[in-house]
Amino acid sequence: MKKLELGKSGLLASEISLGCMRMDQLTKQEANRVIENALELGIDFFDHADIYGGGKSEEIFAEAINMNSSIREKMVIQTKCGIRQGFFDFSKDHILASVEGSLKRLNTDYIDVLLLHRPDTLVEPEEVAEAFNELKRSGKVRHFGVSNHNPMQIELLKKYVDQELIANQLQLSMMFTPMIDAGLNVNMLHEPAIVRDGSIMDYSRLNDMTIQAWSPFQYGFFEGVFVDNDKFPELNQKLAEFAVTKGATKSAVAIAWILRHPARMQPVVGTMNTERLRDIAKASEITLTREEWYELYRTAGNKLP
Numbered sequence: 001m002k003k004l005e006l007g008k009s010g011l012l013a014s015e016i017s018l019g020c021m022r023m024d025q026l027t028k029q030e031a032n033r034v035i036e037n038a039l040e041l042g043i044d045f046f047d048h049a050d051i052y053g054g055g056k057s058e059e060i061f062a063e064a065i066n067m068n069s070s071i072r073e074k075m076v077i078q079t080k081c082g083i084r085q086g087f088f089d090f091s092k093d094h095i096l097a098s099v100e101g102s103l104k105r106l107n108t109d110y111i112d113v114l115l116l117h118r119p120d121t122l123v124e125p126e127e128v129a130e131a132f133n134e135l136k137r138s139g140k141v142r143h144f145g146v147s148n149h150n151p152m153q154i155e156l157l158k159k160y161v162d163q164e165l166i167a168n169q170l171q172l173s174m175m176f177t178p179m180i181d182a183g184l185n186v187n188m189l190h191e192p193a194i195v196r197d198g199s200i201m202d203y204s205r206l207n208d209m210t211i212q213a214w215s216p217f218q219y220g221f222f223e224g225v226f227v228d229n230d231k232f233p234e235l236n237q238k239l240a241e242f243a244v245t246k247g248a249t250k251s252a253v254a255i256a257w258i259l260r261h262p263a264r265m266q267p268v269v270g271t272m273n274t275e276r277l278r279d280i281a282k283a284s285e286i287t288l289t290r291e292e293w294y295e296l297y298r299t300a301g302n303k304l305p
């Protein structure tokens, strides 16, 4: 498993990350197998959020591996805060309280990366800055970032926050590509030309922020998985052909497609199936040519100008 550096932070982690959003649905034994399997595959980056399973995902993660300092050092743990029941909350009090909760559930002294989960229009960036300073000073959080943010929202935070924002977690899959489409259709009148995110991909590259691609197998907003889905026969046919030539599975090819982009993105895969994760990890060894990348992009239903 190849490593990547998150932003310019010096923090190295597996280029494929395991998302733990669904871990609350596992028994401790199952969760243990999932985590141990990931570590064996070289996947050492685990993505959490305070709200996953209402906190249970973080809890079961720590309990399942009997969290202690020796296992903790083998992992890079990221969690998120800022989503509450029916509203978003980037207040200092909430950020600090959320981190305390995560530290307790994860049974650890520190979080490697803390992300602000989804923009809060009532954000007072001075408060975010105070919270981040306190968390950094106390050693409770080592690095900071955002999720689902556009460039201007990031700029607003950066005006006040002292720490580097090293990552932005955004939805991206072969079947969900607005951040790529707009850049390929500049100044055109049709739908794919619409810039929905303030050119976040170019902004991230310019500002050394790692894009973490969440839900890399889903189409739409949690409408389902496109791999082996009868709704997408052409794409699945093409993925199957590539799977044969690359000696991997369709799922691995779908992840290799994200990894091929020179923006150096980090897919966050959510499978809780050890076999599937083993197959997906092979994506790190697959190389796609420029022509192959575009062929897959076109087969996913996109037209080039």
Ligand SMILES: NC(=O)c1ccc[n+]([C@@H]2O[C@H](COP(=O)([O-])OP(=O)(O)OC[C@H]3O[C@@H](n4cnc5c(N)ncnc54)[C@H](OP(=O)(O)O)[C@@H]3O)[C@@H](O)[C@H]2O)c1
Binding pocket: 018, 019, 020, 021, 022, 047, 048, 117, 147, 148, 169, 170, 213, 214, 215, 216, 217, 218, 225, 227, 228, 251, 268, 269, 270, 271, 272, 273, 276
């Ligand atoms: N920042 C945000 O706003 C945000 C939002 C959503 C998610 N996330 C993060 O992203 C992670 C991944 O999200 P996700 O779980 O929706 O992403 P995903 O990796 O696209 O989907 C994984 C789900 O698809 C199922 N699946 C079925 N067939 C599959 C196949 N052939 N290949 C791969 N998976 C298949 C998996 O089931 P099995 O378990 O049975 O394999 C699993 O339930 C989450 O865990 C979370 O950490 C972040």
